[in-house]
Amino acid sequence: MTNSIAEIEQSECMLVVGSNTTEAHPVLALRMKKAMRGGAKLLVVDPRKTWLAERADVHLQIKPGTDIPLMNAIANVIISEDLHNKQYVESLTEGFDEMKLAAAEWPVERAAATCEVDAGDIRKAARLYAAYKHAGIYYTLGITEHVCGVDNVRSLSNLALITGHLGYEATGVNPLRGQNNVQGCNDMGNNPVYLPGYQEVADGAAREKFSAAWGQQVSEIPGRRLDQMLDGLHDESIKAFFVMGEDPIVSEPNVEHVHVGFKKLELLISQDIFLNETAKIYADVVFPATCFAEKEGTFTNSERRVQRVRKAVDAPGEARTDLQIIFDLAKELGHDWGKAQPSKVWDEFARLSPNFSGINYARIEESGIQWPCPDVSHPGTKFLHEGAPIRGKGRLYPLDHIKPWEEADDDYPLTLSTGRTLYHYNAATQTLRNEGHREKQPKSFVEISAEDARELNIADKEEIVVQSRRGSIVSWAKVSEKVRKGVIWMPMHYAEASVNILTGDGKDLKVGTPEYKLCAVRLHKP
Amino acid sequence: MDIDCLDSLRGCGGAGFPTSFKWNAVRDANADFGKVIICNADEGEPGTFKDGWLFDNHCAAVIDGIRHAAEYVNAQRGFIYLRPEYSAQRELISAAIQQMVSDNKLAPQSGRIFQANGFPGRPAQLDNGGLSIVELSSLDWFVEHGSHDLVGETQQSGGLAHDAMLQYPLPQNEDIEAGFCLDICLGGGAYICGEETAMIESMEGKRPQPRHKPPFPTTNGLWGLPTLVNNVETFWWAERMISGEWQQDAERLFSISGAVNKPGVYQAPIGITARQLINDYAGGVKDAAEISCWIPGGAATGVLPPTLLDCEMSTEVLREHGTTLGTAALVVFTEESALEVSTKIMQFFAQESCSQCTPCRIGCAEFADYLADEKHNWPHRGSIDDWLQAMQLGSICGLGFTAPLIIHQLQKHFNFEVQHAN
Amino acid sequence: MPTNTLTINGEQVAVLQGESLLDACAKMGISLLTACHDNRLEAYGGCRTCLVDLDGAPRPVPACKTLTSAGMVVSTSGEQLETVRATIDEMLECIPAAALETWTDANRFIGYDPQQCIMCDRCVRYCDEIMQCNALEHVGQGVDAFIQPTQGDSFLDTSCELCGGCIGTCPTDALYSKQSLKVFNEQSDAVLSSTRTVCNYCGVGCVIDIESQGNNVIDIDAQTGVGPNDGHLCSKGRFAWQFINHPQRLTKPLVRNTESGELEETSWQNALSIAATKMLDIKQRHGADSLAFLASSRCTNEDVYALQKLARAIIGTNNVHSCAAT
Ligand code: SF4
Ligand code: SF4
Ligand code: SF4
Numbered sequence A: 001m002t003n004s005i006a007e008i009e010q011s012e013c014m015l016v017v018g019s020n021t022t023e024a025h026p027v028l029a030l031r032m033k034k035a036m037r038g039g040a041k042l043l044v045v046d047p048r049k050t051w052l053a054e055r056a057d058v059h060l061q062i063k064p065g066t067d068i069p070l071m072n073a074i075a076n077v078i079i080s081e082d083l084h085n086k087q088y089v090e091s092l093t094e095g096f097d098e099m100k101l102a103a104a105e106w107p108v109e110r111a112a113a114t115c116e117v118d119a120g121d122i123r124k125a126a127r128l129y130a131a132y133k134h135a136g137i138y139y140t141l142g143i144t145e146h147v148c149g150v151d152n153v154r155s156l157s158n159l160a161l162i163t164g165h166l167g168y169e170a171t172g173v174n175p176l177r178g179q180n181n182v183q184g185c186n187d188m189g190n191n192p193v194y195l196p197g198y199q200e201v202a203d204g205a206a207r208e209k210f211s212a213a214w215g216q217q218v219s220e221i222p223g224r225r226l227d228q229m230l231d232g233l234h235d236e237s238i239k240a241f242f243v244m245g246e247d248p249i250v251s252e253p254n255v256e257h258v259h260v261g262f263k264k265l266e267l268l269i270s271q272d273i274f275l276n277e278t279a280k281i282y283a284d285v286v287f288p289a290t291c292f293a294e295k296e297g298t299f300t301n302s303e304r305r306v307q308r309v310r311k312a313v314d315a316p317g318e319a320r321t322d323l324q325i326i327f328d329l330a331k332e333l334g335h336d337w338g339k340a341q342p343s344k345v346w347d348e349f350a351r352l353s354p355n356f357s358g359i360n361y362a363r364i365e366e367s368g369i370q371w372p373c374p375d376v377s378h379p380g381t382k383f384l385h386e387g388a389p390i391r392g393k394g395r396l397y398p399l400d401h402i403k404p405w406e407e408a409d410d411d412y413p414l415t416l417s418t419g420r421t422l423y424h425y426n427a428a429t430q431t432l433r434n435e436g437h438r439e440k441q442p443k444s445f446v447e448i449s450a451e452d453a454r455e456l457n458i459a460d461k462e463e464i465v466v467q468s469r470r471g472s473i474v475s476w477a478k479v480s481e482k483v484r485k486g487v488i489w490m491p492m493h494y495a496e497a498s499v500n501i502l503t504g505d506g507k508d509l510k511v512g513t514p515e516y517k518l519c520a521v522r523l524h525k526p
Numbered sequence B: 001m002d003i004d005c006l007d008s009l010r011g012c013g014g015a016g017f018p019t020s021f022k023w024n025a026v027r028d029a030n031a032d033f034g035k036v037i038i039c040n041a042d043e044g045e046p047g048t049f050k051d052g053w054l055f056d057n058h059c060a061a062v063i064d065g066i067r068h069a070a071e072y073v074n075a076q077r078g079f080i081y082l083r084p085e086y087s088a089q090r091e092l093i094s095a096a097i098q099q100m101v102s103d104n105k106l107a108p109q110s111g112r113i114f115q116a117n118g119f120p121g122r123p124a125q126l127d128n129g130g131l132s133i134v135e136l137s138s139l140d141w142f143v144e145h146g147s148h149d150l151v152g153e154t155q156q157s158g159g160l161a162h163d164a165m166l167q168y169p170l171p172q173n174e175d176i177e178a179g180f181c182l183d184i185c186l187g188g189g190a191y192i193c194g195e196e197t198a199m200i201e202s203m204e205g206k207r208p209q210p211r212h213k214p215p216f217p218t219t220n221g222l223w224g225l226p227t228l229v230n231n232v233e234t235f236w237w238a239e240r241m242i243s244g245e246w247q248q249d250a251e252r253l254f255s256i257s258g259a260v261n262k263p264g265v266y267q268a269p270i271g272i273t274a275r276q277l278i279n280d281y282a283g284g285v286k287d288a289a290e291i292s293c294w295i296p297g298g299a300a301t302g303v304l305p306p307t308l309l310d311c312e313m314s315t316e317v318l319r320e321h322g323t324t325l326g327t328a329a330l331v332v333f334t335e336e337s338a339l340e341v342s343t344k345i346m347q348f349f350a351q352e353s354c355s356q357c358t359p360c361r362i363g364c365a366e367f368a369d370y371l372a373d374e375k376h377n378w379p380h381r382g383s384i385d386d387w388l389q390a391m392q393l394g395s396i397c398g399l400g401f402t403a404p405l406i407i408h409q410l411q412k413h414f415n416f417e418v419q420h421a422n
Numbered sequence C: 001m002p003t004n005t006l007t008i009n010g011e012q013v014a015v016l017q018g019e020s021l022l023d024a025c026a027k028m029g030i031s032l033l034t035a036c037h038d039n040r041l042e043a044y045g046g047c048r049t050c051l052v053d054l055d056g057a058p059r060p061v062p063a064c065k066t067l068t069s070a071g072m073v074v075s076t077s078g079e080q081l082e083t084v085r086a087t088i089d090e091m092l093e094c095i096p097a098a099a100l101e102t103w104t105d106a107n108r109f110i111g112y113d114p115q116q117c118i119m120c121d122r123c124v125r126y127c128d129e130i131m132q133c134n135a136l137e138h139v140g141q142g143v144d145a146f147i148q149p150t151q152g153d154s155f156l157d158t159s160c161e162l163c164g165g166c167i168g169t170c171p172t173d174a175l176y177s178k179q180s181l182k183v184f185n186e187q188s189d190a191v192l193s194s195t196r197t198v199c200n201y202c203g204v205g206c207v208i209d210i211e212s213q214g215n216n217v218i219d220i221d222a223q224t225g226v227g228p229n230d231g232h233l234c235s236k237g238r239f240a241w242q243f244i245n246h247p248q249r250l251t252k253p254l255v256r257n258t259e260s261g262e263l264e265e266t267s268w269q270n271a272l273s274i275a276a277t278k279m280l281d282i283k284q285r286h287g288a289d290s291l292a293f294l295a296s297s298r299c300t301n302e303d304v305y306a307l308q309k310l311a312r313a314i315i316g317t318n319n320v321h322s323c324a325a326t
């Protein structure tokens, strides 16, 4: 997030794109609710009628996968009605003319037809977003899990840049991170092209710095993204997999294909707190690890705040902390890193990563600090891009519509979209173990519009088969006003009806994020 | 319009606030979003039935009073907040409003009927069981039909939407052009709805709990708009004074009930004695029995002994005896002792406390138990006086402030001994 | 921001417009007892524990519900005032004679004991103002008043989102966590402790307090004013902790028996040495880039840093990634 969670309360206008915030980020949504109570305007872009959408000033219930035409049209309205921040655009952005031309390709009426929303609503949303100073954009997986995920995000940052909605409180462009430490995971260099602290592998000086610090030469060959790793299973260029706390055969799309790959592996090492599906079938070695309540360390939340994780109870049996296991394995591999001490590990990271150098355990004992925080006297950074975008000039991108990887057609006439619900979390290995949560939402369901249900002669709560070109699963119909005609929606949490059996190989053309959000399906009775 | 003629008029709903002061406050309040008038006809004070009587006999005059007040303060919307059991009166009011609509005295939309909120689990009583207004005002009726004994169901009342008030648009748009629009709002069926801010909350579709004051309704009333709230009788006197029919605030309507031969509403001079009211107006005590105790101005004014029957019925004199004129509702008892009557009143308060504030929620109930207990055991650490003081000083609204008066009157006039268990 | 100056107990204090007498007292270091007040909610003024004397007011006023204005003269002590407050405290301890049955709601998270309830309405207001769910209501009057799920339905059928915020704000034990009650062992003398840490579910990063008895987690709670969540939690953060003490947790390293194909328990030494040997062997045969490392974005920063360091500095590959790149 460019901005902070607490600031949301001061918003005058919020543009929420593809985020069912009240269910996926419930406590952050409380700040939005508070802002709404104070009269803030709410604009929601979502194919589904979510809690927020129902209460929004404008709900753009777009056809899934048409975010870019919509954002282009909004940009177009803002520019053509002269609502953009000319001074900001001139002095602090680049690429305006190209972007403007690309947006001009999407007059409101054309976008309205493509997105299947009301043209008046697009105009209204554009005017509201441009009119308020404290207007922030919030988005999640709904926007990134598409073939055009990166461009989707760019289409949002275009809006922020042309209106100058950046660099002060309660504004900016704010991705809401799905998992607790997605932010930290990226910060730590858990990325094939970035070393810790966003220092590029391609950058020789950065490699030298880390090589010197670690006493080993860092390879200059860029690593593989997860999707490329999985591809590597198939052509057998990947032989061994070390999986820490993940269950790829449940969480990755096109499950059948993933299974084929895993069968070819020579070595799978799994480290987790439960025996997950992947480990059960494929692991050669399984290390019993500890959960967050049993270890010391830090998490970094969506607003870049590094906060202390502390040990409350002992791990069961012989389970060891993840850090201890990695240290033990390093030693076994011939590298004695000494005692596995989280604070020392953090300090090593902070020393090598300038944006984090000012953060240490002592400073975050009471409350977390938001990076960038270059030195120990720095208070941390509540919002980014103050005064000017960090890179000097904000880049505006000319964008065009990219069709989803798979669109509904005569054979598979419905578009399936997936997401999280309030009561469960991802593959629900933890929440489904809570009786109370299982009870509130015990089984998988398929939200379907009343119109589609009538046409297909499907009753509420009826058992149905959801079929895609890759496979089929059984679930239960839930006739709902939340989805529009032609679209069905399923939660992603249930192993017995794993939606990843249905989803395709579509992935973002630039960064390989799988297109969880969309695939073409049909429904029939079992 | 000039309201100098109202200078002497004081509100007749129990609190006795100068009427012209309120009218001027609302007239001078911010008019940006409109103003509202509410005629308080909830009449939930046991022993009081003058509002019902006024609608029975002088309905048009009361409404004229409301109209004139509206004209004076420049209100666009008005409501008669009617005790839900008053179904006959509801019809009279509706007819009178229709007549005035045809005479172009009220906006054409006037006369709609809304339902205010009650306490969940306590729907308003729309069925009055065929009782007269006098019978409906008896303490026994109120104690019996308290929170638990439910009669009728709100939802079945001829299509009245329970939350209609909530959705009602602010009185800006159409109505300003159309003139003063007067509607009926059926009360929530709780004693506390007679308190003006609780009444406003109930009209907004909320739980009828009194608001903290300030701010007062004259600036922040219904939907936050400046709101004039007056009792039915106040509007009636005001109308008579404005029309020149009456000059002075020298008389009042007395509701006389209980053990008298001719219970009813009588207009009599302020300062008349209770004995005169009973004998000269209400036909004397039933069966010429001996009076055990009496109530001067509704249940909240507590009991007085027969020895004080010759004192003047005026605020000033009654204050010397520890009470007030209240709603000028005289209730005569011959069979029940002062303690029995007081116990019932306390029980009534305990069940009608809105439960918002601790002193009243707990205090009323504990004192009701204490009075009802034959041995009058007081089981608490703090003394009875401390508890009474906490209620008097620590409550939010009049119910809590005045409930201790019931005990004080027993102590003062009936030698009721305060006892301590420990 | 405009400020007002007022006098409290003879001393002057400047406050911002919109601040209450309670805020003003806090500024002067005077702490008043409160029960119905939660500064995340609109002031209610119902419990009357925070009464203070205000010059010109006919009776004491609740500090929490009274906005400051310039020139106010306030006193927070005095014999009469203190007696009133002490009496109100005594009243709050009073268990209403007509204590009701608890609701027999089938939900497994939220329990209610009307005997402990002081009708401060914090739960109802929390659900209304913060959650905007309106899943709780205050019903009845007088001492018979109580709290129930809206329309009397079970929480499982209402708009309740099972966030437990009502439990969090309840100043008494009237609303309680059924899960905690179930695992809390009254007999045990194991040490009770509270550990401040961060929720492990979503990216909001709520700061939580894990309450434990010996080695058992018995509750998760959050403190007002702490972390990005200001005491709020969602259903997952507050209640989804049964997995921590779950019997299916892995307790020993496992290796696959090459003959039976089953996973079998083994010693750490054995598991580590098999893993290391095989990794080195594959590296030797197929090169460092044939190994891939996948870390969960649920792990701590330190875990992730160490793993990527192991991949980069020991194995020599940049093949490190995680499942969700968002
Ligand atoms: S005094 Fe009684 S009726 Fe008035 S607000 Fe308090 S509890 Fe409610
Ligand atoms: S758990 Fe949350 S949503 Fe449910 S009643 Fe309590 S505060 Fe309301
Ligand atoms: S349950 Fe708790 S929070 Fe709710 S009214 Fe009772 S004491 Fe207050």
Ligand code: SF4
Binding pocket: A025, A026, A027, A028, C199, C200, C201, C202, C203, C204, C205, C206, C229, C232, C233, C234, C235, C236, C237, C238
């Ligand atoms: S408590 Fe809920 S909102 Fe907060 S971090 Fe945990 S899962 Fe996210």
Ligand code: FES
Binding pocket: C033, C034, C035, C036, C037, C044, C045, C046, C047, C048, C049, C050, C051, C062, C063, C064, C065
């Ligand atoms: S805390 Fe102030 S009245 Fe309850």
